[in-house]
Amino acid sequence: MSTKRIVTVGLELASGDTQYASFRSKLSLLDWDIVLFKPEISDFLSYVTDYYQGKPSLDESTSFSLKECCEHWRRELKQAVETGKTVIVYLSSLREVFVDTGQRSYSGTGRNRQATRHVSLYTNYQSIPASLTPVVATGSSMKLVDKGAEVLASYWSEFESRSHYQVLLTAEKVPASLVTRTGAKAVGALYRSKASAGTLVLLPDIDFYDATFVKEKGAKQTWTPAAGQFAGQFVSAIVSLDKALRSSSEVTPEPSWAAAPGYTLGPEAELRVQLLAAEQRVEEAQRQKEDTADRLSAAGRHRALLYEKGKPLENAIVEALRLLGFTAAPYKESDSEFDVVFESAEGRLIGEAEGKDSKAINVDKLRQLSMNIHEDLQREAVSTPAKPVLFGNGFRLQPIAERPDPFSEKCHSAAATSSTALVHTPDLFTVVQSLLAQPNPVYARECRIAITQTTGRVRFPPMLERTLPTSETTSGESQSDA
Known part of the structure; x- marks a missing residue:
């Protein structure tokens, strides 16, 4: 060895x-x-x-x-x-x-x-x-x-x-x-x-x-x-x-004893001062770089909708729903725990999130979602059933264009029976990407309506030029390589 x-x-x-x-x-x-x-x-x-x-x-x-x-x-x-x-x-x-x-x-x-x-x-x-x-x-x-x-x-x-x-x-x-x-x-x-x-x-x-x-x-x-x-x-x-x-x-x-002050040569003292100043500038630049890197990482957090599962995916969904204008948060009380409860003027909804590495989202998660709806309805503060929404990220490790249907056939059939909306999280990412590039409350409301009124796979409307409720509009930008 x-x-x-x-x-x-x-x-x-x-x-x-x-x-x-x-x-x-x-x-x-x-x-x-x-x-x-x-x-x-x-x-x-x-x-x-x-x-x-x-x-x-x-x-x-x-x-x-x-x-x-x-x-x-x-x-x-x-x-x-x-x-x-x-x-x-x-x-x-x-x-x-x-x-x-x-x-x-x-x-x-x-x-x-x-x-x-x-x-x-x-x-x-x-x-x-x-x-x-x-x-x-x-x-x-x-x-x-x-x-x-x-x-x-x-x-x-x-x-x-x-x-x-x-x-x-x-x-x-x-x-x-x-x-x-x-x-x-x-x-x-x-x-x-x-x-x-x-x-x-x-x-x-x-x-x-x-x-x-x-x-x-x-x-x-x-x-x-x-x-x-x-x-x-x-x-x-x-x-x-x-x-x-x-x-x-x-x-x-060089042995350590040879670096003693008594052996210092003329130019070394000034050069050591210059080196110290240079190191301080490098440290400051490194701090700025790390700060910029942290802000860059935070700015790209919504990409978790494309490839994550578990808690990271749940957190990304909550942030995306808030961007759409929902009040959204995970719910945990006594024996009840829901991935996300969210609501707006368009309605109140409960969501479950699931990511699969190389498979479609199956019907098991819909059973869990149905139980959550019933548990929620048993609470005194709730008078009507919430709309069930399943957020799925099937085949999450594959490029988006190469993924098959992210939801299984049984999942589609059960969603139609239970009036459940199926949201493919990469579709939600496209909405987030559009709203971050061009904030538009009219478009955000249309996306909320798409979730609250759809049974089965949610198809979000495309981001088109819409009349905003104020006199201001936000200009878009296209990119090309130099």
């Missing part, structure tokens, strides 16, 4: 000597001795539907998440090397995407006003703390450079056959360690820290998910013995490489 603490980011190994972290995690790398990193961002591209100049164009939310993750890893990798860690980056395929810059330009006036969304090119290599200027090229014919890469010889003899390059590193002053056999183009590099024994090692990619490494077991994938054998060999080689890098380092970490 390795005595080194090893973390893998963006790649997994069938080894108990390593710990895996996803690219989306916010893990600190300071707790680890060796970092294995792969700038793999395919998770951000899973549901991209927009393209610009032939490349994926991410929406505002996904753009923010991708840039935040890349900035996090760039900062963590740089800090890890500066504090004496060995960071090994496997240079995976170059992924170029367009991200939302947050800037908008406008044309037209009133209801014809249009917003143009500005985007910029972004790549997964921006998570690596080095200027590389990668160019797409693939191949497997490589060699170590004649001088300066001796430390990689043992590793390369074991894994040359499994390695393949996905990019050429074309930036100036790249400290190449591996080059193509023809043309001597850089495909790997060694960056030594000037202040510690840390090293940033850039290596050609390896297929860590070879077809012989995984097997299907029911609905899951498991590692094969071949995967475990490879992982053991690989971890051993990485630990040996780390040892070789440290023994060949020309930098001796």
Whole structure:
């Protein structure tokens, strides 16, 4: 078992000597001795539907998440090397995407006003703390450079056959360690820290998910013995490489006694003041970023209507109903507990919420809803039965356009018998989205009427230009890519 603490980011190994972290995690790398990193961002591209100049164009939310993750890893990798860690980056395929810059330009006036969304090119290599200027090229014919890469010889003899390059590193002053056999183009590099024994090692990619490494077991994938054998060999080689890098380092970490005030050099005092001021500015910027991120998260909370279940879905429904003009809240008293009780001038209603990962909402929830209506009617303060409403989010993990009917046939039949309204929560999200973009009490009332007067699946009216009860109107905006 390795005595080194090893973390893998963006790649997994069938080894108990390593710990895996996803690219989306916010893990600190300071707790680890060796970092294995792969700038793999395919998770951000899973549901991209927009393209610009032939490349994926991410929406505002996904753009923010991708840039935040890349900035996090760039900062963590740089800090890890500066504090004496060995960071090994496997240079995976170059992924170029367009991200939302947050800037908008406008044309037209009133209801014809249009917003143009500005985007910029972004790549997964921006998570690596080095200027590389990668160019797409693939191949497997490589060699170590004649001088300066001796430390990689043992590793390369074991894994040359499994390695393949996905990019050429074309930036100036790249400290190449591996080059193509023809043309001597850089495909790997060694960056030594000037202040510690840390090293940033850039290596050609390896297929860590070879077809012989995984097997299907029911609905899951498991590692094969071949995967475990490879992982053991690989971890051993990485630990040996780390040892070789440290023994060949020309930098001796500064002992604590050498940092005593009596050994301070002239420029250091002023530079320390400047560094402290810079750190304070970074902390303030970080606080502003975190505050903005919190407000952004709060602003997007209604998206829970698209994919959530349980309490998060119930909370999102309550907020949506309030936006429509209902008085809405969960109800709990003695033995009675209802997901939501809501009312307006159009009527009083009781709702139950249900989300299903990969199934339609079945009739069971309607039985519960019927019992709730009867329990509610037994209360002294209630004289007439409330309208039953079932809020369903069937097939919640699938893209909206790919979902079948979210309610089962039995659910539809029972709803017709019990005069129950069936609300698909993504439909409710569309209403919320429209009202947040263009508040309109007339449209909100029409949506309340749709819920209170419908038996079966509720079909909300589309947001059209309506006459408001005041003299003011709210202008709409359309977006297009720059």
